[in-house]
Structures are given as structure tokens and as C-alpha cells.
Amino acid sequence: MKLIIELDDERMATDNLVQVSEEQNGVLSHFHMTVDELRKVINASVEDLQMDTGTLPSNAIRYRETDEGVHVFCEVPKKQWVINFRNDAIRVGFPKMLFHYFCKQNKQTYNVSLKHIWAVKDEPIHNDTKMCHFPYSHVDRDGKVCMGGNRLPDIQSLDQLVTYHSFFVNSPFDTDYGAKTTLRLTLEELYLDTFNEKEFNDDILVPTRETFQETVKSM
Structure with missing residues (x-):
């Protein structure tokens, strides 16, 4: 899956929306989401990827x-x-x-x-x-x-x-x-x-x- 996020200053100022294009298995679809929704999606993805390695072993x-x-x-x-x-x-x-x-x-x-x-x-x-x-x-x-x-x-x-x-x-x-x-x-x-x-x-x-x-x- 590939996501393309387009930021339009005018659209964000009036509707607080961003355009997202999603490509999956060769099929491209478009939709809009608010900036807050986009932020939540990104934060959730980062949380899934992040991992605390802890300290290194003493030896x-x-x-x-x-x-x-x-x-x-x-x-x-x-x-x-x-x-x-x-x-x-x-x-x-x-x-x-x-x-x-x-x-x-x-x-x-x-x-x-x-x-x-x-x-x-x-x-x-x-x-x-x-x-x-x-x-x-x-x-x-x-x-x-x-x-x-x-x-x-x-x-x-x-x-x-x-x-x-x-x-x-x-x-x-x-x-x-x-x-x-x-x-x-x-x-x-x-x-x-x-x-x-x-x-x-x-x-x-x-x-x-x-x-x-x-x-x-x-x-």
C-alpha cells in the first residue's frame, strides 16, 4: 500500500481538509480527511513501529x-x-x-x-x-x-x-x-x-x- 498526502493551503484554511491518495494492488483511490484525523493515523502508525530497546546488556x-x-x-x-x-x-x-x-x-x-x-x-x-x-x-x-x-x-x-x-x-x-x-x-x-x-x-x-x-x- 502507498499513501500520497496532498496539502492545499487554501483548502486547509477553509475546510481543514487534506487530500489522500491510496494505491493498493495497482488501484488508486482518493479521499479527504481532516488534519486531526491525519495526525491520529500517523501517530498510530508510528506507535506500532516504535520500540523501546531498553538498555544494552552490561557485558x-x-x-x-x-x-x-x-x-x-x-x-x-x-x-x-x-x-x-x-x-x-x-x-x-x-x-x-x-x-x-x-x-x-x-x-x-x-x-x-x-x-x-x-x-x-x-x-x-x-x-x-x-x-x-x-x-x-x-x-x-x-x-x-x-x-x-x-x-x-x-x-x-x-x-x-x-x-x-x-x-x-x-x-x-x-x-x-x-x-x-x-x-x-x-x-x-x-x-x-x-x-x-x-x-x-x-x-x-x-x-x-x-x-x-x-x-x-x-x-
Whole structure:
């Protein structure tokens, strides 16, 4: 549907009317409405489109809005996480991680997709920070995340993303995509021995070819 509004100073002064042309499916129709009626129609349309994104999550380090949606980059601290590996709960050391979420507006909520995960050394992230491959499963060498058919819940405000990394950590881990470290070890060996109840060693991270700034610009 396409609306064309014509404002005639003389007609508005005498009758307080504006002419509106509506084109829908190739059919053009004309009608008049008062200025107050037009204002109410426009305000109602704007209210339908507007959405309060709320505050950003406290762990967000970069935010970028496009015509398609919102890109939010959140850091997750280096720590030992309890994961489910082959139906056993084990504690494994993880590096500091950077999560890339894409949020698409759907009326008064956002549909959330976890698009990428990278690892970084346990230091403050700057534009020139070297990005590294996530060393474990679920993530390929381009950083793209695969969680099977699992879908993240919708959110009403972007600050709800602050805990969304837990959906990834709590999903079953396996050996898909293989280990991505400088060690010649399998994922099973990393989970059950090398980093089982141990802090992750940043020295074995494998850098990508991009910095943080270059990565964000490529999204």
C-alpha cells in the first residue's frame, strides 16, 4: 500500500481538509480527511513501529544497528564452566569469549540468533585485539555457531542478552568441528584431561586473520 498526502493551503484554511491518495494492488483511490484525523493515523502508525530497546546488556562492548536488525557483541569472562559432555556433567576451563547476537524486531519483541562465537585472550578488548578461533565444539572455523534445532527465546529488551550465553554453555557438547588449538589433542582429551577442572591456557589459542574492529565491520 502507498499513501500520497496532498496539502492545499487554501483548502486547509477553509475546510481543514487534506487530500489522500491510496494505491493498493495497482488501484488508486482518493479521499479527504481532516488534519486531526491525519495526525491520529500517523501517530498510530508510528506507535506500532516504535520500540523501546531498553538498555544494552552490561557485558556488551559493541552495538550496531542496520536495516535488517541489531548486532550486539557481548564478552563472556574466562572461567570454568560446567558442561554436558556425553550425558556427564564435567567442569572445563573456557577462554574469554565474544558472542555475536543478531536481534530482529518483531512488533514488541526481538527474535534472537546467536551468530558467532570467538575466543580472545584474557585482556581488555580493543579495536586492534586479535580474534581467535573458539577451541571447542558447536562452532566452525569461521566462528559460526551450530546448536542444532535449538532456538533462543525472544526478548523484549536488549539488556536480557546479558545471560544468553548460558543457553550455549548448557547445550550438550560433543566433538563436532574438532578441536581448534595449537595442541594436537582431540576435544575429548581437552574436555576430560587437559582443561578438566583447570583454567584454560590462552597460549594455545589459534588467531584468526582479523582484529576485533575488522570482524565487527564484516558483519
